[in-house]
């Protein structure tokens with residue numbers, strides 16, 4: 001049997017593919033368009049593993065997707081492919097709708113056509129798992145209860161709106177065509193191979209390069225951080241045991257204000273790679289203009305996945321953040337590669 005992983009050369013997708021092949025003999029076809037965020041080096045640990053095949057292409061190419069599904073007798077699709085950075089969606093929303101909405105639509109259409117050809121055990125086993133985000137629920141006040149699967153969608157950024165639209169499409173394909181779909185809505189991930197436009201790797205990279213550590217607004221916005229390995233284990237569990245049509249929230253039960261996260265990173269770097277002048281990296285913190293429409297707080301109520309599927313996060317934030325800092329310290333070449341060219345142009349536009 002084979003699974004098709006879309007967006008498998010990105011941050012979470014590559015961690016998922018590597019973890020999957022460590023734990024299963026089921027082969028993987030990775031389909032990735034290799035945008036600025038996709039990097040084949042993320043899958044380098046697989047070497048020449050014959051269970052893995054990489055195909056460069058878009059989820060928006062329905063003909064290609066349907067061919068891959070048929071040729072490989074795919075048992076499940078896990079859809080990570082997306083434009084994923086909120087700030088980029090504010091500067092230029094169109095690619096987010098092209099990939100996250102129209103791309104997901106094409107992927108669903110190809111999957112529906114393929115599902116229609118299946119019968120017996122293959123039809124029974126087929127699943128499409130769509131990886132989504134807690135941002136579809138909008139923002140929480142400090143005292144509001146965490147997002148549950150029943151919380152109404154109220155997306156506030158173009159990115160969140162595009163993910164919400166894709167979730168609705170996935171749901172509609174279940175209700176209308178009976179496609180056996182699953183959706184996961186996860187909180188902020190961190191860990192190895194995260195592109196250094198996102199808060200944690202950006203702060204590590206800027207700190208080591210002697211640059212400012214930009215904090216949007218007052219830095220008191222709260223995120224619920226989850227190590228990427230825990231997100232991957234949740235997706236595996238949902239794929240294995242989630243009932244078709246079900247949605248599961250995934251989170252780390254680890255709410256923290258951005259400025260606290262940045263201070264923790266500075267503290268870890270102060271010990272591991274002290275600054276030449278003996279001062280703390282925290283000296284590099286600079287408060288900058290806030291993100292427009294910035295969601296104040298995310299928090300996930302992960303009781304459904306815990307009680308129904310027995311999943312819980314295994315990595316504490318203290319351990320996960322320390323190993324993440326160590327990974328970036330040990331992989332300067334990876335950072336240098338991904339921070340060249342197009343990425344540098346983006347950083348120049350975003351931060352001036």
Ligand code: NAD
Nearest residue numbers: 007009010011012033034035037038058059081082084189
């Ligand atoms: P990422 O930006 O690191 O990776 C996205 C990958 O998708 C890249 O490899 C890119 O090349 C690929 N891609 C983009 N457009 C494509 C297309 N049209 N066809 C095929 N591949 C395409 O993103 P990530 O952080 O790994 O996020 C993966 C998924 O998880 C996204 O759907 C995102 O919305 C969701 N998610 C992310 C987080 C997080 O904290 N990073 C949390 C919850 C959910």
Ligand code: DAU
Nearest residue numbers: 084085086133134135187188197198199214215216221258
């Ligand atoms: O909640 C899940 C989402 O988490 C995913 O769906 C997105 O794909 C992922 O990018 C992430 O979105 P955020 O906007 O929360 O992540 P980001 O790392 O961009 O920002 C985290 C917080 O840090 C947010 O409150 C904005 C703030 N921030 C971010 C950057 C890049 C700063 O203060 N300064 C910065 O330079």
